[in-house]
Amino acid sequence: MLHWLAALALLLLPTAAAAQSSAQLEHTSVELIAETATPAPGRTLTLGFVTSPKPSWHTYWLNPGDAGAPTRAVWTLPAGASAGELRYPTPETFVVSGLMNYVYAHENVLLVDVTVPAGLAAGTPFPITAKFDWLVCDDEICVPEGATLKLDLVTGDGTPDPARAAAFAKARAALPKPVDWPARFSFVGDRFVLAVPFAQAAKVRGGYFFPAVEGAIGYAAPQTLGIAGDTLRLETAAESARDLAQVPGVLKLDVEGYDEPLSFEITAAPGDVPASAAAIAPAAAAGSDGGMGWQTATLALLAAVAGGLLLNIMPCVFPILSLKALSLARGGASEADARREALAYTAGIILTCLALGALILLLRAAGANVGWAFQLQDPRVIAFLFLLMVAIGLNLAGLYEIDVAGRGAGGALAAKGGAGGAFWTGVLAAFVATPCTGPFMGLALGAAIALPPAAGLAVFAGLGFGLALPFLALGFVPALRRRLPRPGAWMDKFRRLLSIPMFLTALGLAWVLGRQAGVTGMTLGLAAALALGLALWWFGRRQGGERPAVAPLGLAVASLLAVLLVTPVAQTQAAPAEDGTLAAQRFSPEKLAALTASKTPTFVYFTADWCITCKVNERGALGSADVAAAFEKAGVTTLVGDWTNADPVIAQFLESRGRNGIPLYLFYRADGTVEELPQILTVDRLTGLVA
Amino acid sequence: MLKALAFATVVALAAPALAAPQVGQPAPAFRLTDSNGKARSLADFKGKTVVLEWTNAECPFVKKHYAGNMQALQKAAAKDGVVWLTVNSGAPGKQGHVDGAGANAIVKAKGAAPTAYLLDAKGDVGRAYAAKTTPHMYIVDPAGKLVYMGGIDDTPTADVADIKTAKNYVTAALADLKAKRAVQTASSKPYGCSVKYAG
Numbered sequence: 001m002l003h004w005l006a007a008l009a010l011l012l013l014p015t016a017a018a019a020q021s022s023a024q025l026e027h028t029s030v031e032l033i034a035e036t037a038t039p040a041p042g043r044t045l046t047l048g049f050v051t052s053p054k055p056s057w058h059t060y061w062l063n064p065g066d067a068g069a070p071t072r073a074v075w076t077l078p079a080g081a082s083a084g085e086l087r088y089p090t091p092e093t094f095v096v097s098g099l100m101n102y103v104y105a106h107e108n109v110l111l112v113d114v115t116v117p118a119g120l121a122a123g124t125p126f127p128i129t130a131k132f133d134w135l136v137c138d139d140e141i142c143v144p145e146g147a148t149l150k151l152d153l154v155t156g157d158g159t160p161d162p163a164r165a166a167a168f169a170k171a172r173a174a175l176p177k178p179v180d181w182p183a184r185f186s187f188v189g190d191r192f193v194l195a196v197p198f199a200q201a202a203k204v205r206g207g208y209f210f211p212a213v214e215g216a217i218g219y220a221a222p223q224t225l226g227i228a229g230d231t232l233r234l235e236t237a238a239e240s241a242r243d244l245a246q247v248p249g250v251l252k253l254d255v256e257g258y259d260e261p262l263s264f265e266i267t268a269a270p271g272d273v274p275a276s277a278a279a280i281a282p283a284a285a286a287g288s289d290g291g292m293g294w295q296t297a298t299l300a301l302l303a304a305v306a307g308g309l310l311l312n313i314m315p316c317v318f319p320i321l322s323l324k325a326l327s328l329a330r331g332g333a334s335e336a337d338a339r340r341e342a343l344a345y346t347a348g349i350i351l352t353c354l355a356l357g358a359l360i361l362l363l364r365a366a367g368a369n370v371g372w373a374f375q376l377q378d379p380r381v382i383a384f385l386f387l388l389m390v391a392i393g394l395n396l397a398g399l400y401e402i403d404v405a406g407r408g409a410g411g412a413l414a415a416k417g418g419a420g421g422a423f424w425t426g427v428l429a430a431f432v433a434t435p436c437t438g439p440f441m442g443l444a445l446g447a448a449i450a451l452p453p454a455a456g457l458a459v460f461a462g463l464g465f466g467l468a469l470p471f472l473a474l475g476f477v478p479a480l481r482r483r484l485p486r487p488g489a490w491m492d493k494f495r496r497l498l499s500i501p502m503f504l505t506a507l508g509l510a511w512v513l514g515r516q517a518g519v520t521g522m523t524l525g526l527a528a529a530l531a532l533g534l535a536l537w538w539f540g541r542r543q544g545g546e547r548p549a550v551a552p553l554g555l556a557v558a559s560l561l562a563v564l565l566v567t568p569v570a571q572t573q574a575a576p577a578e579d580g581t582l583a584a585q586r587f588s589p590e591k592l593a594a595l596t597a598s599k600t601p602t603f604v605y606f607t608a609d610w611c612i613t614c615k616v617n618e619r620g621a622l623g624s625a626d627v628a629a630a631f632e633k634a635g636v637t638t639l640v641g642d643w644t645n646a647d648p649v650i651a652q653f654l655e656s657r658g659r660n661g662i663p664l665y666l667f668y669r670a671d672g673t674v675e676e677l678p679q680i681l682t683v684d685r686l687t688g689l690v691a
Numbered sequence: 692m693l694k695a696l697a698f699a700t701v702v703a704l705a706a707p708a709l710a711a712p713q714v715g716q717p718a719p720a721f722r723l724t725d726s727n728g729k730a731r732s733l734a735d736f737k738g739k740t741v742v743l744e745w746t747n748a749e750c751p752f753v754k755k756h757y758a759g760n761m762q763a764l765q766k767a768a769a770k771d772g773v774v775w776l777t778v779n780s781g782a783p784g785k786q787g788h789v790d791g792a793g794a795n796a797i798v799k800a801k802g803a804a805p806t807a808y809l810l811d812a813k814g815d816v817g818r819a820y821a822a823k824t825t826p827h828m829y830i831v832d833p834a835g836k837l838v839y840m841g842g843i844d845d846t847p848t849a850d851v852a853d854i855k856t857a858k859n860y861v862t863a864a865l866a867d868l869k870a871k872r873a874v875q876t877a878s879s880k881p882y883g884c885s886v887k888y889a890g
Contacts, residue, residue, distance in 0.1 A: 064882075066823040066824070066885065067823050067824045067881075067882075067883060067884060067885035067886075068882075068884075068885070069752075069847050069848065069849070069882060070847075072848065096885055097885070097886070097887070097888035097889070097890055098818075098888065098890075099823055099885045099886070099888075101885070133848060133849075133850065135751075135849065137884070137885075140785060140786050140887060141749075141786050141884075142750060142751060142752075142884040142885075143751065144751045144752075144848075144849035144850070146850075214879075214880040215880075598818055599889070599890035670890060671890070
C-alpha cells in the first residue's frame, strides 16, 4: 500500500510541478517564448529564452570573462527535431575588484533555432521542454538558478505570433551581426593585436572586443582602439595561451552617426596586423548629436581664445608683444595705420595657427600620431628655434638692427614699421608661442582634433585670435594706446632688458636640444649659435658704417647647415625619479591598468622637456618634499610619461583623455575614480589629494 | 640613494599586481598566516608538490565541489605526500571572508583535509597568482615551478551532478607529476564566483 502510494506520488509530482513557459526565481524571472505557436514542418522555429535579472544583478555572456558562467540549455524535443546553439546578444562589461565580467544587467533574450522535422501532419502536438541553468550575480554574491520550461506547440503553417513579433525583432536587433570580414590577430610581445577592416573606420569613436574564446586577451586590461587607413586596430594585453587557430568574438563599436553601438560577430585568423595606428577621435561629450557637438566646439573655442590670451605673458612671447606695442606708441601712428598694423599682426598670427592646425589635421588624417607642438619633437626644429631666440636676443640687446625697409638703423625686429612688418611679427609670435602651450589650451586643442575639421580649424584660429587680442585692442582703442608709457630713452634700455627672457628661452631650448640630440647635438647647436653671433656682429658693424671682413657671413651659413646635421639620438632615459624627490615609474597603459586593478592610488603625469609649464610644476609643487612624503605615506604610485620625443602610446593615451597636449595630471583613487588636476599645480592641491 | 631606495620599494610593492604567473616559471613566493596562526611560506614546502586551492565557502561553485569531490582530492593528495593549501582571499566584510576560527569551523564541518588553510584577507597572494575565481587551482612542482593553473575540471557549472562526467584537471596533473610525465593540460579556464578582493 505504502509502495503504491509512493509510486502514485512520484507519478503525480511532475504533473504537480508541471513545467510552465515561465518561471519566477529569487533573482531572475525567465520565460521561453516561440516566434510562432504553429511551427511549420520542415522549417526552422525560433525560440527565445528571456531572462530578467532583478535590479543590480546580472547574468552572463557565452564567455563570462574572468569569472561567472554562461547559460546552459538541455532540450527535450519531439523525435526528429533538434535545437541549435544559444545565440547571445552583445554583452556589457562589468568590472568588480579588477576582475572583468561580460554580462547582461538587464532583460536579455537568448535565441535558439529548432528544426521542425518535415512530414509532420498539421495539427500534430509539438511539445518543447528545456532545462535551463544559469548563474546570476550581483557585485558580490553568485547564485546558480535553473528552471525547466515547457511550450506546448502544435504544427501548422508557421504564421508568426503577432504578440511576439516585437519581442523577437528586438532580440534579433540585440544580436551581433555576423560578418565575414577578413579580421586578423597577432601576438606582439605580450600584447594581443586585432586588425579588422571597417569601411567607416574614420567614424569610429570607441569600441570593445569581447573574445568568445579563452586565452586571447587579459579580460580586465584596457583595450586601445586606433585606425590605420580603413582598418581598425585594437590592442590589449595578451593572455598566456598562444596557440589559437582563430579568435572568434564580438566587436562592439561606437560609430558617429549611430545612436546605439554597432556589434559585429567576427572571427579573426592569425595574420599580419598594422604595427601602429592613429588614435581614434574621442566621442563628443555625452548627449544627443549635433547640439552637444556645437556646445563642445563653442567651449573649446572660448578656451582657445583664453589660452591664446594667456600665452602673451609667456617668456617667449612677451618681449615681442611689448616691443610691438611700444612701437605703436613711439611711432605716434595715425589711427588708420594703427588699425592696419593691428589687423596685419592678427592676420599673421591667425594664419600661422591655422597653418599649423591644418598641418596637424592633415598629418593625422594620413595616419600620423601628432599633437600640438609636435614640431618640437624634431631636434632640427628645436635647433632652429634656439638660433632664432639667440638672434632675437642679440637684436634686442642691440648687437644689430633689422631694417628691411631700408629706412636706416633704429627699427628692431619687432618694431619694424608697416603692415608687412606687423604681419611677420605675428607669424613669429605664433611660432615661438608653441613651446608654451599654456593652461586651457590642452583642453581646447584636444577638442580641436576631435571636432569636424572646420570646427577644429576654428578652434586653432581662436587660439591665434586670443594671442593677437592685446595688440588688436591697442590698435583699435586709442585710449589704451594713450595709456602706454611715453616714448623716450628708457625704451632702449627696456629693449635691452627684454633680451634677457629671450636668452633664457634660448637656454631652455639648448637644454631640450641636449636631451633630444645628446651632447654632440647640443654642442653643434651652441657652435651654430656662436657662428650666428659672429655673423650678426659683423652685420651690425656694417650697419654702423664699418666695412669688416666678409668671413663671418660664411660662418652664418655654416651655422644654418649645422642645424640640419642635428639628429635625434636614442635616449637612455634615466629613471625620471632623478628630477624630483617624487619616486616615479615610466608610464605605460598596462602598468596603469595593473595599478588601478590592484586599487593602488596612482598619480599620473605627462611631461616633455619642451613643455615649460610641465617643468615649472616639476621644479615647484611636484618637486616638493612634502608632496613626496605625503604620497609615500598614502602608498601612491607615481607614473610619468615623457613626451619629449614622439611616442604614439602617450599620444593615444592623451587622446583617450580627450587631450592633445601636455601637461596633464591625473589622480586615480583606490575607489576607481579619476581626478584631472589643473595645469598649474600647488603643493596644497597635491597633498590634499591624499589627505 | 634614498630616492633609489624609495623607487625600488615602489617597484617591489607594485610588482605582485603586475606579474601574472606563467606555467613553467617559478611560482610566486608568499608568506601567509594559516587558520591556526602559524606562518606558512611556499619555500617551507620545497621538494614537495603543492596544490593551491582558492576558496569561498559561500560560493555555489565551491559548495558544488565540497559536496565530497574536494575532500576526496585533498585526502588522495595527502596520501601521496602532496601538500594542499586552501587559500581564502576574501576581504573582510565580503562574502566568504573568514578568520582563523571560522576557517577551522568550515574545515571541520566539511570534513576537509588541507595541509593548511591560509588567510589572505588583503588579497596580495591572490593577486600575485592572479586568482580570479573560487575555486581556482594551482599546482607547484617539487622544484617550485608552476605546472598547472586553471579550473578544477572541464565542466563550468554549479551542479554537483556534473562532477562525475567531468574531467578533473587537478587529478590528471597530479597523476602526471607522480608518473614524472609532463603535465598534459597545464592550464585551463578557471570557473566559479569571482574572488571577493578588497576594494
